Amino acid sequence: MYEERGICMVNNIDFYKKTLEQANIRPTFQRIKILEYLNDYRTHPNVDEIYNALCPIMPTLSKTTVYNTLKAFVKSNIVNELNIENTEARYDLHTHPHGHFKCKECGKIFDFDINMNINNDSELKGFKIDNRNVIFEGICSNCLK
C-alpha cells in the first residue's frame, strides 16, 4: 500500500518534471509542488489558496515565488489565468476549453462546456487567438430555490 502510493507519487513527479522541462521551465521543488496542486485541485484557486495549502509542507515558501511561478506557467500556456473578479486572479490548469459560471449568490464557480465557433469572416479574421475565456454570471440553480 505504502509502496504503491510511493510509486504513484514518483510517477506523477516525473510527469510534472517532464511537463516543466518541455516548457523550458526549470523543475524546482516549488514549481513542481505548485503544478501538482493545480493538477490535484481543479477549483480555480487564487494565489492565497495555493500559498496556504503549500505552506505546511514547505514553510519557507514565499508568495513572491507563487506569483513568479504562476506567471511563468501562464506565459508557457501550462495554466490559464482567470479574471473572474477584478480583485484577484484565479488559475486553471490548461485543458480543453470550457466556460466558467460565477454565482453572484454563493460565489461558487461552475465549469461548463461551450461551443465557441467563430465565423472565419468575423471581425477576428486573421487574428491569432491564444486564449478563450468565457465567464458567465448569474445565480445557480441551487441558490434560485
Add this chain to the structure above:
Amino acid sequence: MYEERGICMVNNIDFYKKTLEQANIRPTFQRIKILEYLNDYRTHPNVDEIYNALCPIMPTLSKTTVYNTLKAFVKSNIVNELNIENTEARYDLHTHPHGHFKCKECGKIFDFDINMNINNDSELKGFKIDNRNVIFEGICSNCLK
C-alpha cells in the same frame, strides 16, 4: 446650428435622466455626465480615463464618486464590468452581447460578434444567466504583420 446642437444635447440629457430614473438611480449631474461619457466613448474606459476626462468640466469630481456611480450602474445592468486584465476594471455600456478580443502585443481591445448558444441540457440547466463575458486573447492581424 448652435441651436440644433443645443436641442440635441438637451434631448440626450433627458434620455440619460430617463434611463437613470427607470433604473431607480437619482439623476445627479455627476451620474448623467458619467453615463454620457460611456455613451459617447465606447472604448471600454477604466476608472482613471473616465475621471480624467470629466475633471475639466467638473473639477471637484472625486474618484470615489466615479467608483460609486459605476458600481450602481453595474448593479442596475446599465453597464457591464469587464475584467480583461486583473489590474483594473473596464466599463462597457450594456448593449447587445458581444465578445472582446485583447491583443497581447498592442493592448488594443476589439469587439466581435459571437453566437453563444448554450444547450438547454448543459451544466447550466436551471441557472439564471445575467451576464455573458467572452474575452479572447492573442495577437491581432495588425501586430502579426
Add this chain to the structure above:
DNA sequence: GTTCCTGCAAAAGCTTTGCAGAAGA
C-alpha cells in the same frame, strides 16, 4: 427632517519590484 449623495483622506488588498543570498548548470 430625513435620506441619499459627494468627495476627501485613510485603509485595505492584490501584485510587482529591488535586492541579497542560495541553488543549479
Add this chain to the structure above:
DNA sequence: TCTTCTGCAAAGCTTTTGCAGGAAC
C-alpha cells in the same frame, strides 16, 4: 563562474471604507 531561482521587505496600484458636509425630496 555565471546564470537562474527564492524569499523577504518595500513599494505601487486599484478599490473600498469611514466620515462629514451638502443636496434633494
